[in-house]
Amino acid sequence: MYLWVILATLLAALAGYILPLRSDMVNVVDTPVAQAMMIQMVVKHKAGLKYMERNGWPFACPAGVTQQVCEEQGMVSYAAGDAVEAGCADYITFGFVNNASYTNEIRCLCNLGSEEAPNYTVASNCNTGCTNNGVTYPVLRALLTTGPIPERWLLLDGGTPKPSGDLTTAMRKHFGYHQMAGYIVKSGSNYYIRNFEGTDFLIPSAFVNKNCIDNVNNLACFGYLSWK
Numbered sequence: 001m002y003l004w005v006i007l008a009t010l011l012a013a014l015a016g017y018i019l020p021l022r023s024d025m026v027n028v029v030d031t032p033v034a035q036a037m038m039i040q041m042v043v044k045h046k047a048g049l050k051y052m053e054r055n056g057w058p059f060a061c062p063a064g065v066t067q068q069v070c071e072e073q074g075m076v077s078y079a080a081g082d083a084v085e086a087g088c089a090d091y092i093t094f095g096f097v098n099n100a101s102y103t104n105e106i107r108c109l110c111n112l113g114s115e116e117a118p119n120y121t122v123a124s125n126c127n128t129g130c131t132n133n134g135v136t137y138p139v140l141r142a143l144l145t146t147g148p149i150p151e152r153w154l155l156l157d158g159g160t161p162k163p164s165g166d167l168t169t170a171m172r173k174h175f176g177y178h179q180m181a182g183y184i185v186k187s188g189s190n191y192y193i194r195n196f197e198g199t200d201f202l203i204p205s206a207f208v209n210k211n212c213i214d215n216v217n218n219l220a221c222f223g224y225l226s227w228k
Contacts, residue, residue: 035174037170038167038174039096039174040096040097040102040147041102041145041147041222042181042224043092043093044088044098044102044147045102045104045145045181045226046091046093047088047090047091047092047093047098048084048091048104048106048143048145049228050088050091051078051090051104052078052106052228055076055087056075056076056077056078057075057076058070058071060077061075062075062077062127073127073138074138075126076141078106080108080123080125080126081106084104084105085103088104099147102145102222103145105144105145105207106141106143107141107142108122108123108125108139108140109121109122109139109140109141109142109204110122110131110140111130111132112132120140120204120205120206123140140227142204142226142227142228143225143228144203144209144210144225146212146221148212148220148222149163149220149222160185161213161219161220162183162220163182163183163220168196171195172196175196180201180224180225180226181193181195181222181224182222182223183220183221183222183223184203184213184220184221184222186213190203191203191205191207191211193223193224203225
């Protein structure tokens with residue numbers, strides 16, 4: 001009898017090691033954990049958008065510029081670049097942690113190409129107009145949030161890291177079909193954000209953090225791009 005008890009215990013332990021604790025483990029654990037990680041990126045991105053909003057008309061105006069000019073031109077008081085983390089951190093939604101793994105980067109750009117085939121160049125400042133084919137138009141302001149994807153949610157596709165199904169499910173729950181949010185891929189010399197549908201959105205070359213992919217160590221990264 002004693003031997004049967006030992007054998008049953010070993011079989012139960014083996015089954016517990018091999019089999020999942022419950023059949024719906026993906027829905028109740030894996031996907032929610034992936035969603036919680038993505039929420040941190042979303043919160044960081046929205047903090048960056050709030051930073052841009054609060055440091056532009058009607059909340060702020062560059063020194064030495066009249067309120068009327070600010071209103072007419074929609075001017076902003078911030079300078080684009082990499083050092084915006086401190087400013088964005090002030091706008092993290094209450095109750096959420098500012099995850100330092102995710103970084104915000106603001107760029108002010110001019111499109112010297114077309115909407116179908118853009119050719120983005122860095123504007124001299126965030127309030128200078130852009131001239132293309134003799135036509136002057138406002139500067140394009142964009143925010144890119146990037147951050148690493150933990151290895152537990154990565155797969156290798158032909159040697160290239162990509163999100164697993166759990167992470168794709170989480171992306172589908174958080175982002176719309178046309179949102180420029182997902183993971184970053186490289187094609188030729190260009191970097192793109194690929195959303196859960198597989199649609200690619202070009203990341204302007206002016207963004208420094210776009211090259212967070214590390215194919216040597218099989219690492220991939222999130223990307224979230226908004227134009228404002």
